[in-house]
Amino acid sequence: MPGFLWYEEVFKQVQMLRRKDMLGLEEVSAEEITLILETSRSMREIMQRKIKKVPALRGRSVLNLFYEPSTRTKASFELAQKYMSSDAVSVAGSSSSLVKGETLKDTVRNVEIMGIECVIMRHPVSGSAHYLAHNVEASVINAGDGMHEHPTQGLLDMFTIWEKKGRLENLKVTIVGDIRHSRVARSNLWGLQKMGAKVVVSGPPTLMPPDINAFGVKYYHDLEEAAEEADVVMALRLQKERQENGLFPSMREYAQLYGVTPQKISRAKEDLLIMHPGPMNRGIEISSELADGPRSVVLEQAASGVAVRMALLYLLLGGTKEQ
Ligand code: CP
Numbered sequence: 001m002p003g004f005l006w007y008e009e010v011f012k013q014v015q016m017l018r019r020k021d022m023l024g025l026e027e028v029s030a031e032e033i034t035l036i037l038e039t040s041r042s043m044r045e046i047m048q049r050k051i052k053k054v055p056a057l058r059g060r061s062v063l064n065l066f067y068e069p070s071t072r073t074k075a076s077f078e079l080a081q082k083y084m085s086s087d088a089v090s091v092a093g094s095s096s097s098l099v100k101g102e103t104l105k106d107t108v109r110n111v112e113i114m115g116i117e118c119v120i121m122r123h124p125v126s127g128s129a130h131y132l133a134h135n136v137e138a139s140v141i142n143a144g145d146g147m148h149e150h151p152t153q154g155l156l157d158m159f160t161i162w163e164k165k166g167r168l169e170n171l172k173v174t175i176v177g178d179i180r181h182s183r184v185a186r187s188n189l190w191g192l193q194k195m196g197a198k199v200v201v202s203g204p205p206t207l208m209p210p211d212i213n214a215f216g217v218k219y220y221h222d223l224e225e226a227a228e229e230a231d232v233v234m235a236l237r238l239q240k241e242r243q244e245n246g247l248f249p250s251m252r253e254y255a256q257l258y259g260v261t262p263q264k265i266s267r268a269k270e271d272l273l274i275m276h277p278g279p280m281n282r283g284i285e286i287s288s289e290l291a292d293g294p295r296s297v298v299l300e301q302a303a304s305g306v307a308v309r310m311a312l313l314y315l316l317l318g319g320t321k322e323q
Helices: 003-013 030-047 072-083 104-112 128-135 151-165 183-194 251-258 298-317
Strands: 061-066 087-092 118-123 139-145 172-176 198-202 218-220 232-235 273-275
Touching (some): 030 298, 061 104, 072 087, 072 118, 072 139, 072 298, 087 104, 104 118, 104 128, 118 128, 118 298, 139 151, 151 273, 183 198, 273 298
Parallel strands (some): 118 139, 198 218, 232 273
8 A cells, every 4th residue: 555545544544633723732632642642653663654744735735924033943843834735935034024013913924815724923022823813723733932931842852752662641751940931841841740640840049930839849959869760851941032131150160060061960760861952052051971862862852852843733624625
């Protein structure tokens, strides 16, 4: 049977997400996350084929709207859209009519009327994805909104761990660094705990959110202690663009205390996974020895991003529209 028909059969069996938007993992159930991870596995199989293309979203139009820089998220959404045969356009905030004073709502309503059914948006303002979702009929996928959430990153991180470990339940995940300003941390804190993982955090107290207890995670000042018996250590990028000055004395001191190095993870499990969402500041957040070492899954995370985003587009848009 030609590969294409085989995937049609797989797609027919997939139950769709019963939601218009993907705005954050705080509002998504464990069942929905499981559906996305299982669908991502089928999508990863498509990615491993010589011809990475299925007609699952033929005739569906999507917009990538990025008001902040991105390499991984933007490239993987664009590839996911191509592999699924959708028609996609990309607009960068800096070259859009935003600079002439057009509002976000007007921008999207003007492209929605052209036939756009899904908007993937990255924006510096927390809550902007929710605002947009309430004001347009198109599905909205949050590709990172300020300090709030980055749900597709959380999903791809969970998918990477799930693929490597075979489960998420009862794994100990240590998240290190700038939790306060990190939308990646928030999505992972919500998502991983919903899936039964035990999450702990470490970093300078000034880079912890004031409501860290509300997430139900334990905070460790000492990274070596936080990483004890860990199955996964995830270093975060210092979100300098969102930080006030003076939150920690110097980069050198940050690297000494919270840079993920072989010594800091010496009490973790032997089969530990080392993660970083990227872009990495080597020598500050993570040593090159670990980032490029055998336990690192940093590049797998980037590859997982395509599979997860293919799955999400399919599950939200509901497949090919019959004429
Ligand atoms: N991890 C992540 O969101 O990377 P980009 O900013 O390059 O998209």
